[in-house]
Amino acid sequence: MPHYDLVIIGTGSGNSILDQRFADRKVAIVEKGVFGGTCLNVGCIPTKMFVHTADVAATPATSARLGVDETLDGVRWREIRDRIFGRIDPIAAGGREYRLEHADNANVTVYEGEGRFTGHKELTVRLPDDSETLTADEFVLAAGGRAVVPDIPGLDEVGYHTSDTVMRIDELPSRLVILGSGFIAAEFAHVFASFGVEVTMIARSGALLRVEDDDISRRYTELAAERFDVRLNRKTTRARRTATGIVLEMEGPGGAETAEGDLLLVATGRRPNSDLLDVAKTGVTTLPTGHVAVDEHQRTSVPGIYALGDISSPHELKHVANHEARVVQHNLLHPDDPIVADHRFIPHAVFTSPQIASVGLTEQDAAARGVPYVTATQDYAGIAYGWAMEDTTSFAKLLADPSTGQLIGAHIIGPQAPTLIQPLVQAMSFGLDARSMARGQYWIHPAMPELIENALLNLPLDA
Amino acid sequence: MPHYDLVIIGTGSGNSILDQRFADRKVAIVEKGVFGGTCLNVGCIPTKMFVHTADVAATPATSARLGVDETLDGVRWREIRDRIFGRIDPIAAGGREYRLEHADNANVTVYEGEGRFTGHKELTVRLPDDSETLTADEFVLAAGGRAVVPDIPGLDEVGYHTSDTVMRIDELPSRLVILGSGFIAAEFAHVFASFGVEVTMIARSGALLRVEDDDISRRYTELAAERFDVRLNRKTTRARRTATGIVLEMEGPGGAETAEGDLLLVATGRRPNSDLLDVAKTGVTTLPTGHVAVDEHQRTSVPGIYALGDISSPHELKHVANHEARVVQHNLLHPDDPIVADHRFIPHAVFTSPQIASVGLTEQDAAARGVPYVTATQDYAGIAYGWAMEDTTSFAKLLADPSTGQLIGAHIIGPQAPTLIQPLVQAMSFGLDARSMARGQYWIHPAMPELIENALLNLPLDA
Numbered sequence: 001m002p003h004y005d006l007v008i009i010g011t012g013s014g015n016s017i018l019d020q021r022f023a024d025r026k027v028a029i030v031e032k033g034v035f036g037g038t039c040l041n042v043g044c045i046p047t048k049m050f051v052h053t054a055d056v057a058a059t060p061a062t063s064a065r066l067g068v069d070e071t072l073d074g075v076r077w078r079e080i081r082d083r084i085f086g087r088i089d090p091i092a093a094g095g096r097e098y099r100l101e102h103a104d105n106a107n108v109t110v111y112e113g114e115g116r117f118t119g120h121k122e123l124t125v126r127l128p129d130d131s132e133t134l135t136a137d138e139f140v141l142a143a144g145g146r147a148v149v150p151d152i153p154g155l156d157e158v159g160y161h162t163s164d165t166v167m168r169i170d171e172l173p174s175r176l177v178i179l180g181s182g183f184i185a186a187e188f189a190h191v192f193a194s195f196g197v198e199v200t201m202i203a204r205s206g207a208l209l210r211v212e213d214d215d216i217s218r219r220y221t222e223l224a225a226e227r228f229d230v231r232l233n234r235k236t237t238r239a240r241r242t243a244t245g246i247v248l249e250m251e252g253p254g255g256a257e258t259a260e261g262d263l264l265l266v267a268t269g270r271r272p273n274s275d276l277l278d279v280a281k282t283g284v285t286t287l288p289t290g291h292v293a294v295d296e297h298q299r300t301s302v303p304g305i306y307a308l309g310d311i312s313s314p315h316e317l318k319h320v321a322n323h324e325a326r327v328v329q330h331n332l333l334h335p336d337d338p339i340v341a342d343h344r345f346i347p348h349a350v351f352t353s354p355q356i357a358s359v360g361l362t363e364q365d366a367a368a369r370g371v372p373y374v375t376a377t378q379d380y381a382g383i384a385y386g387w388a389m390e391d392t393t394s395f396a397k398l399l400a401d402p403s404t405g406q407l408i409g410a411h412i413i414g415p416q417a418p419t420l421i422q423p424l425v426q427a428m429s430f431g432l433d434a435r436s437m438a439r440g441q442y443w444i445h446p447a448m449p450e451l452i453e454n455a456l457l458n459l460p461l462d463a
Numbered sequence: 464m465p466h467y468d469l470v471i472i473g474t475g476s477g478n479s480i481l482d483q484r485f486a487d488r489k490v491a492i493v494e495k496g497v498f499g500g501t502c503l504n505v506g507c508i509p510t511k512m513f514v515h516t517a518d519v520a521a522t523p524a525t526s527a528r529l530g531v532d533e534t535l536d537g538v539r540w541r542e543i544r545d546r547i548f549g550r551i552d553p554i555a556a557g558g559r560e561y562r563l564e565h566a567d568n569a570n571v572t573v574y575e576g577e578g579r580f581t582g583h584k585e586l587t588v589r590l591p592d593d594s595e596t597l598t599a600d601e602f603v604l605a606a607g608g609r610a611v612v613p614d615i616p617g618l619d620e621v622g623y624h625t626s627d628t629v630m631r632i633d634e635l636p637s638r639l640v641i642l643g644s645g646f647i648a649a650e651f652a653h654v655f656a657s658f659g660v661e662v663t664m665i666a667r668s669g670a671l672l673r674v675e676d677d678d679i680s681r682r683y684t685e686l687a688a689e690r691f692d693v694r695l696n697r698k699t700t701r702a703r704r705t706a707t708g709i710v711l712e713m714e715g716p717g718g719a720e721t722a723e724g725d726l727l728l729v730a731t732g733r734r735p736n737s738d739l740l741d742v743a744k745t746g747v748t749t750l751p752t753g754h755v756a757v758d759e760h761q762r763t764s765v766p767g768i769y770a771l772g773d774i775s776s777p778h779e780l781k782h783v784a785n786h787e788a789r790v791v792q793h794n795l796l797h798p799d800d801p802i803v804a805d806h807r808f809i810p811h812a813v814f815t816s817p818q819i820a821s822v823g824l825t826e827q828d829a830a831a832r833g834v835p836y837v838t839a840t841q842d843y844a845g846i847a848y849g850w851a852m853e854d855t856t857s858f859a860k861l862l863a864d865p866s867t868g869q870l871i872g873a874h875i876i877g878p879q880a881p882t883l884i885q886p887l888v889q890a891m892s893f894g895l896d897a898r899s900m901a902r903g904q905y906w907i908h909p910a911m912p913e914l915i916e917n918a919l920l921n922l923p924l925d926a
Binding site for chain 2: 039044045047048049051052053056057060061063066067068069070071072073074075076077079080083087211317319320323345346347348349357370375384385387388389390416418419420421422423425426429430436437440441442443444445446447448449452
């Protein structure tokens with residue numbers, strides 16, 4: 001039973017921890033899939049590569065109102081797919097090769113198999129032919145999460161895709177049914193619709209993107225309904241295959257109904273892989289959501305066992321995992337002088353159309369918590385660059401403390417939202433109040449950030 | 464000879480000064496053209512409306528490399544033009560009507576004619592049928608600038624456009640010759656080329672956009688040469704009309720040559736209107752560039768006479784003029800407690816393709832001034848969103864003080880540059896150092912601002 005100083009489970013953000021400062025430690029890395037984790041292989045990176053291509057493909061559909069006549073002649077799906085994965089797969093392979101073969105990693109052993117705790121600080125890895133049981137002084141749990149599939153009769157029989165597989169299909173379907181209403185559903189709906197696929201989105205609740213601020217969710221739901229066949233408040237009761245495709249049977253406000261497609265994407269959520277690791281066996285506690293419980297130093301309930309990323313974070317965002325990996329790295333190197341993770345102002349984006357970005361509290365959050373707040377919105381239609389775009393539906397919404405002017409939330413739906421939010425993240429992170437932010441710097445006229453300037457000036461602050 | 468408390472000359476940013484706090488003053492506004500000034504009528508706003516339309520029209524030309532086949536079927540020039548000016552002209556007219564007719568402006572007299580100083584605080588306005596001479600205790604010089612045309616034999620005879628007129632032409636030419644290499648030339652080259660016009664750019668010097676950082680100017684010049692017929696180091700000696708168009712005769716590195724087009728745009732620069740106002744007659748001094756000399760309070764050499772915007776600012780930017788208008792407004796209302804204009808960190812953008820944005824010192828500025836600096840660049844190709852765009856030519860370049868980490872310059876060429884620069888403007892304006900900026904906030908992965916995060920991390924700072 002080999003013993004290590006350190007075992008890292010998962011090669012997403014966990015793979016960024018090791019550098020030459022760990023050269024004197026005996027380290028094992030355990031990876032059950034491909035190197036690089038969710039983000040690189042089946043998450044943020046390939047999806048954004050598809051999304052940008054989709055944005056380009058979607059341009060002709062709306063150009064005529066600007067006086068520009070364009071035709072989308074077609075998309076070469078396999079070429080797009082192979083361009084994207086032709087770039088990503090070698091990165092994953094290179095990451096694996098580096099750990100397996102490079103002299104920098106002479107102290108590192110890679111176990112390519114699924115690990116499962118079988119005792120206190122004892123991990124058994126199922127390898128192709130046998131299994132190996134490792135022990136270690138320290139562990140980093142960075143094994144991420146996975147797509148979950150609801151328990152609907154017939155689903156396994158009809159066959160379905162998740163975000164893990166849908167980007168690698170061989171042919172575009174004519175009709176895609178998406179079960180789900182969160183960011184993964186929204187991004188793929190945009191991608192496939194832009195490529196000419198008829199998209200049906202099926203949501204259990206009454207709105208899409210329900211974690212967003214209510215105004216953002218409502219606007220997105222309205223706009224999505226113009227592009228897709230959006231079914232809200234639907235309970236899916238059964239899946240079956242017919243001569244012409246896959247049919248979902250549903251109960252909805254109007255009674256029983258069906259939706260049919262050639263391909264089914266299940267995007268109903270994800271869960272942390274703490275159960276697959278059986279972390280309870282090593283004494284690590286989890287939350288009711290399945291997330292590994294960690295303190296501000298990313299330490300689990302067991303001394304010497306750290307966790308980071310999707311396995312422990314409710315945010316499930318790569319930039320959070322990367323930050324946590326830096327915290328864990330420091331704390332492994334300097335256990336007597338640990339640093340804390342900063343989870344105050346975490347932005348996220350949804351790369352659908354229009355794009356969405358958000359940081360801090362939504363208005364419903366602020367109301368529920370009883371914090372004092374004022375809001376302001378600014379339409380793109382009210383700034384010069386919005387005129388240029390002939391935009392009529394996009395806006396930014398800010399929340400601030402009326403007495404101090406400190407920003408407590410920012411939500412944007414519209415072009416460049418994930419870029420426009422950065423100065424707001426910066427202001428919140430460094431305690432810059434709304435009035436100073438608006439008037440203490442120049443905003444290029446007429447550029448997109450005037451949206452933020454004007455939203456800030458619209459805030460009805462006390463002073 | 465009517466006497467006023469205050470006379471404002473020019474209705475660009477100058478028109479934003481008056482509000483109800485001036486209700487007890489007898490005010491005159493003098494405007495020789497249309498209300499709203501350069502930016503609204505012939506500058507930033509209509510150009511950006513054309514630029515966005517051009518960006519859309521340019522999409523099919525580059526979509527195929529992403530696997531998306533699109534065709535530009537055509538652009539409806541007159542509809543584009545009329546959509547844009549159908550929106551702008553009523554705003555200008557509404558601004559005029561407000562000052563002439565609204566009860567808020569009972570204390571305001573509008574003189575629609577060209578003003579010229581004829582004595583100390585004495586302005587004579589040429590009206591359609593006669594002239595009127597006004598005196599006032601205070602003046603605001605906000606009369607802007609105008610396009611200048613070089614002294615080239617034959618130019619007047621062949622006929623030419625400037626930025627004042629080229630956006631209102633009736634038909635797109637097949638071939639456009641642009642004399643000039645600055646931001647106006649670069650923006651119109653992009654607009655017309657995107658609409659299918661063959662563009663020739665003629666520059667006196669060896670590069671386009673020479674006020675930008677040398678690396679930016681060089682990259683833009685390379686990219687422009689791929690799209691346009693770019694002629695550098697050319698001295699234009701004569702213009703003449705032939706049976707097929709307008710011909711410019713030039714001397715260049717290879718000897719004598721010609722360029723021919725159906726339409727000629729002269730975009731060789733602008734100058735302040737201090738000469739048309741004959742400001743010397745009222746004792747106001749000017750700089751060798753023709754700009755009215757002002758102090759940090761926007762006061763000219765004559766007590767009670769203020770200046771703002773293009774007539775006094777070497778920046779010639781609307782956001783600077785608006786800031787100065789707020790300073791002048793305050794100082795007119797509170798002469799005993801004047802505020803100063805902040806001209807420290809003024810960004811600007813060029814909405815060509817690729818877009819360009821800049822703030823602070825260029826590397827050649829920093830070297831010339833002998834300030835200590837280090838630089839870092841980050842290619843779009845090195846961030847995930849740049850992969851998505853398959854970008855190979857865009858980058859950000861930063862300059863910072865190596866000992867303090869304070870940013871002293873930022874220059875970006877690439878998609879969304881005018882949006883991406885805002886967090887850097889904010890950091891410079893509020894004294895946030897590069898390392899804190901990079902690590903003290905989250906950057907959405909994989910969104911465009913990761914370009915800035917990585918550029919910051921690349922800076923080789925001392926500490």
